Structures are given as C-alpha cells and as structure tokens.
Amino acid sequence: MIDFRYHLVSIVAIFLALAVGIVMGTTLLQEPALKSAEELTAQLAKTKEELRTQVNLLQGREAGNAAFVGELTPKLVADELNGERVLLIEAPGSSTAYREAQHQVLLQAGAAIAGRVTLTDKYLDPANAGVLDGLVNQLKPADMVFTEGASTYDKAATLLAATLMTADQSQAGTANPATAAVLDGFETGGLLNLENEPQKRATLAVMFAPEEPFEGRHAEIQADALASLAGGLDAGGKGAVMTGSGSIAAGPGGAITAVRDDGDLAKRVSTVDTPDMPAGQIVIVYALREQARGGVGQYGIGTGASAPMPALPTSSPSPTTESGS
CATH class of the missing domain: 1.20.5 (Single alpha-helices involved in coiled-coils or other helix-helix interfaces)
Structure with a gap:
C-alpha cells in the first residue's frame, strides 16, 4: 500500500x-x-x-x-502689386508670424496695406449665428439683396465685402458711404477687431487661416464660415487668397480644405499652403497678381494643391530694328 x-x-x-x-x-x-x-x-x-x-x-x-x-x-x-491695396484678414488662431512676414513681402511687391481685420471666436461660434444675422439685417444698405438660400455667414460675407473691398480702382482707398456703420457695429458686437483703416477699401485680400484644425460637431460650419468670407471678399474686389500651414489648414477640418473641396469657391478663391516658407510668401504675391488678372489656383504642397506656384506670365518679345533698315 x-x-x-x-x-x-x-x-x-x-x-x-x-x-x-x-x-x-x-x-x-x-x-x-x-x-x-x-x-x-x-x-x-x-x-x-x-x-x-x-x-x-x-x-x-x-x-x-x-x-x-x-x-x-x-x-x-518687385512691382508685382503696384497700385493695389491689400486687406489682411486674420482668423482666430492664425499665425501672427506668418502675417507679419507676409506684410513685409507685400510692401516689397509695391502694394499698399489697407489695414487689418481680426475675426474673433464669437464671429465663428454657431451659437451667435442669430446675433450675427440680426446685426447684418440691421446694418445692410436698403438696396442690398442676398441670394436665395444664403446662410448667415454668406450674408455677413457679402456685407463685409461691400464695406472692405472694391473692384473699381478709382474707389480704392475710399470708404463706402452706404456701409459706414458696418465695421463699428461688428466691432462693438465683439465679432472682429480693426487695425489702421480697413474701411478705406482694398482691391485684394489675404486671409490667414487658423493653425489648428476645427474640431467637434461645429467644425464644418466654422471652416465653411471662413471659406464663405473668403468667397465674399473675392466677389467684392479683384480677388482673394487664403493661406495657412499645409499640414493644418489644408488637412481635415482646415479652412483651406473647405475652399478646395468647394467646387464653386475653388474656381474663384486662390489658396497657398506654404506661408511658413519664404518661397510661399512669394507665391502669395504671385497668386494675388493672378487674381487681379482674373486667374485662380490652389498652390503649395498640401492636399488639393494643383501646383507649387502659378505659372509665370509670358511677355511678348519686343520688336527689334535691324541696322540699315
């Protein structure tokens, strides 16, 4: 056992x-x-x-x-933007460094800076859409008619463009008497801040997109609001260029993406996604020149860019006189 x-x-x-x-x-x-x-x-x-x-x-x-x-x-x-007045528009969260650098390059190109308009978070907050809509209806000229189906941001863009922009070179540098109270009303309402005299109308505009993508359930509305304003400025003057970092502004939730993905806007508003590069700052000047001549393009290295820069304009050779003729 x-x-x-x-x-x-x-x-x-x-x-x-x-x-x-x-x-x-x-x-x-x-x-x-x-x-x-x-x-x-x-x-x-x-x-x-x-x-x-x-x-x-x-x-x-x-x-x-x-x-x-x-x-x-x-x-x-040099001389690429002689005679043009350029308005600078800054979205909330855009790069001050990019704007300051571009400011200098625009001056080197012969442009006059009409002034600066800085949008606030309140302008882009959908919760304030009712306030914005009421302000637009209160301040707009009696003869201003909005397109059928225009959103609140479309209406605001039309009104601001009439105040800030002109395609008539003879009116550049002068205020629009029909919209004299608009900027004061928007500034008093906390929707934007002003520097210099943007009411003295510009012929071209550069909008600086945020350096962070829009997020959350209102992201698309906010990006579209900036795209709509760029479209309004373009329609009100000779043209507009939106710029911002390619990795952000031209990525998901970015304002440049909103322009490039909109078939109508992409045919009118130019974009440049390389403002952080000296070469990109030159491209913005060339894009503005192209806009002033009726052209448009999506430039840079980010998603949706069609080329790094606009095609350089070709000049016809000057006729030569042979000796003895």
Whole structure:
C-alpha cells in the first residue's frame, strides 16, 4: 500500500524536476536572448544616429534655401502689386508670424496695406449665428439683396465685402458711404477687431487661416464660415487668397480644405499652403497678381494643391530694328 511518505517524495520529486527544468531553460536561453537584445539595441542606436544626421542635413539645407530665397525676395516680387491695396484678414488662431512676414513681402511687391481685420471666436461660434444675422439685417444698405438660400455667414460675407473691398480702382482707398456703420457695429458686437483703416477699401485680400484644425460637431460650419468670407471678399474686389500651414489648414477640418473641396469657391478663391516658407510668401504675391488678372489656383504642397506656384506670365518679345533698315 502506498503510504504518505511515498506521496510526499513523489511531490517533492515533481517540484524538483520543475525547478531544474526552469533553471536549465533560463541558463540555455539567457545568453542567446541577451545577445539578440544587445544586437537589436545597437542597430536601433545606429539607425537613430543615421536619422539624426539626415534631419540635421535637411534642416541645414532648408535654412540655406530659405536664406537664399529671402535675399532674392525683393527682386522676385518687385512691382508685382503696384497700385493695389491689400486687406489682411486674420482668423482666430492664425499665425501672427506668418502675417507679419507676409506684410513685409507685400510692401516689397509695391502694394499698399489697407489695414487689418481680426475675426474673433464669437464671429465663428454657431451659437451667435442669430446675433450675427440680426446685426447684418440691421446694418445692410436698403438696396442690398442676398441670394436665395444664403446662410448667415454668406450674408455677413457679402456685407463685409461691400464695406472692405472694391473692384473699381478709382474707389480704392475710399470708404463706402452706404456701409459706414458696418465695421463699428461688428466691432462693438465683439465679432472682429480693426487695425489702421480697413474701411478705406482694398482691391485684394489675404486671409490667414487658423493653425489648428476645427474640431467637434461645429467644425464644418466654422471652416465653411471662413471659406464663405473668403468667397465674399473675392466677389467684392479683384480677388482673394487664403493661406495657412499645409499640414493644418489644408488637412481635415482646415479652412483651406473647405475652399478646395468647394467646387464653386475653388474656381474663384486662390489658396497657398506654404506661408511658413519664404518661397510661399512669394507665391502669395504671385497668386494675388493672378487674381487681379482674373486667374485662380490652389498652390503649395498640401492636399488639393494643383501646383507649387502659378505659372509665370509670358511677355511678348519686343520688336527689334535691324541696322540699315
């Protein structure tokens, strides 16, 4: 008969065998596993160093290219916008640095800056749509008629465009007497802020899109509101360009995307998604020049861009006179 001592010895033997197996397995696997881990770590460290070298090289090249283009910018844009007045429109969350840099390039191109209009979050908040609609109806001239089915933001864009823009060169730099109270009303209502004298109408406009995408259930409405304003400014003057970082403004929820995805707006409003690059700042000037001549395009490197820049205008060769003729 198997007694308790036999059971105890059997159990001890089983656990001893398991312990020996674990120790042997760990000992046999330890060296290959450690060696493999060390090799993988070394390879990852090498790859990281190679990538860091590539990043440093690319950053150096980009800085060099930016410096080169920056030096040439005054020559590349000289006289391109002579006689034009350009209005700067800033959306909430747009880059002040991009706007300041573009301001200087526009001056180098011969443009006069009509002023600056900064939209507030309140303007884009759908919860304030009723207030905005009431203000528009209160301030609009009696003879202003909105298109059938126009949204609140479409109406606001039409009214602001009549106040800020003109396609008539003889009226550039003058206020529209029919909309004299509009900007004061919008500013008092907390919908926008003004700098300089934007009421003295511009012929062209540059809108700076937010540097963060719109999110949440109202994202599409907010992006479309900016696109609608760009379209209104374009219709009220010689043209408009919307600009913003390609990775944001031309991505999902971005204002540039709203323009590029709208078949009608994309045929009228130009976009540039490289304002962070000196070359992109030149492209904005060329896009404005193209707008003033009746053209349009979607430029940059982001989604929906059709080309990096507008086609350069061709000039007819001057006739030559041969000697002795």
